[in-house]
Amino acid sequence: MRGSEMVEGGHGMMKLASAKRKAPDAANLMSMYDRAYHFIKQRIITNETAAGGQINDREIAETLGISRTPVREAILLLQKEGFVEVIPRLGVRVRPLFLEDIRELYDILIALETLAAGLLAARHPTLEELGPLSEAVKTMKASLKVDDFATWIEADERFHRALFQLSGNRRLAEAGMSYRDRVQRAHVVALKLRARPTKFVEGHADLVELIRRGEVEAARERHYTEWVRAREELMAAITRYGLKCL
Numbered sequence: 001m002r003g004s005e006m007v008e009g010g011h012g013m014m015k016l017a018s019a020k021r022k023a024p025d026a027a028n029l030m031s032m033y034d035r036a037y038h039f040i041k042q043r044i045i046t047n048e049t050a051a052g053g054q055i056n057d058r059e060i061a062e063t064l065g066i067s068r069t070p071v072r073e074a075i076l077l078l079q080k081e082g083f084v085e086v087i088p089r090l091g092v093r094v095r096p097l098f099l100e101d102i103r104e105l106y107d108i109l110i111a112l113e114t115l116a117a118g119l120l121a122a123r124h125p126t127l128e129e130l131g132p133l134s135e136a137v138k139t140m141k142a143s144l145k146v147d148d149f150a151t152w153i154e155a156d157e158r159f160h161r162a163l164f165q166l167s168g169n170r171r172l173a174e175a176g177m178s179y180r181d182r183v184q185r186a187h188v189v190a191l192k193l194r195a196r197p198t199k200f201v202e203g204h205a206d207l208v209e210l211i212r213r214g215e216v217e218a219a220r221e222r223h224y225t226e227w228v229r230a231r232e233e234l235m236a237a238i239t240r241y242g243l244k245c246l
Contacts, residue, residue, distance in 0.1 A: 032066040037074035039064060044083050044094050045184040051096035051245055055084055082182060096245035097186055099238060105183040106231040112176045113160065114224045116167035121211040121219040123168055132162035133208045140201045149191055156197075157184065159204055186234065189246045193237035200226065 040060065043049040057071040064071075075092055078084045085095040097105075127134075136159035143151040157180070164176035191197065203226040210219040238246070 032064070033070035033073050035064055036060060036066065036071040037077060040071075040074055040078060041083060041181065044078075045181055045188075047185045047188045049094050051094050051185075053094045055092040055094065057092070081178075097183075098245045099235065102183065102186050102238075102246065103231070103235065105179060105186075106227070106234075109176070109179050109183065110224060110227040110231070112172060112179065113163060113227060114220050116163050116169070116172060116176060117207060117211065117223040118216045118220040119167040119169055119172070120163065121214055121216045124214040125166065125211065127212065129166065130208055130212055132166070133159055133204075133211075136162060137201065137205050137208060140204065144196065144198065144201065152197065153188060153191060156187070156200070156204075186246050190230075190234045190237065193234070193241060200230065 040049075040055060049055070055075060057068050057075060061068045061071045075084060075086075079086055079092075082095060084092050086092050136155045139155035140152055140159070143149070143155060160180060161177060164173040164180075167173060203222065207219060207222050207226070210222055
């Protein structure tokens, strides 16, 4: 082998080694981005950082032990999804959910979850398959008895997400999860404004039974009715307390 070929071959090996070294860095950057995205989003949907609250990229980066670059990238996506807004010279804040936002989000979720309930009922799922729904209802009932509303909210959220996951339609599930994320903080506030959600637990239990029996239209109608009632009760409570947004 001539000397020039050895040099060229050596350069090729060096480039390949360099590319391999860069791959973990890119994966690590994505991991940091995911951590920042989920950290900020979780604080918003649980209302830990309320509407109008500031999002400080430097503080978040320090909390997570990462650079500010993946935090800023996460903020850009959250802005696109409607969770935050960038105000010139004022920074980033949690975008409020106005009454029209809530109504529009509920309209979409009503349609998506009603469809999911019908699709699941049409599959005639087994008791084992319905386990996540039944367990969520069981937890909701138990938490109400001891006024553990934080657990109730968590179980209710698991119920609705499981409904999407069990529908058998992956794209429907993805869309449903996305819209549930956007409206979840309204649910947290709603529980504090409304009466005890006993009827909603009963409605969830009835839905599981209708799905188990494969009653497609009845399952759709039951879930639609529950969703409309939930929306109207929330809107009435918001108006009653004179709130402009959540």
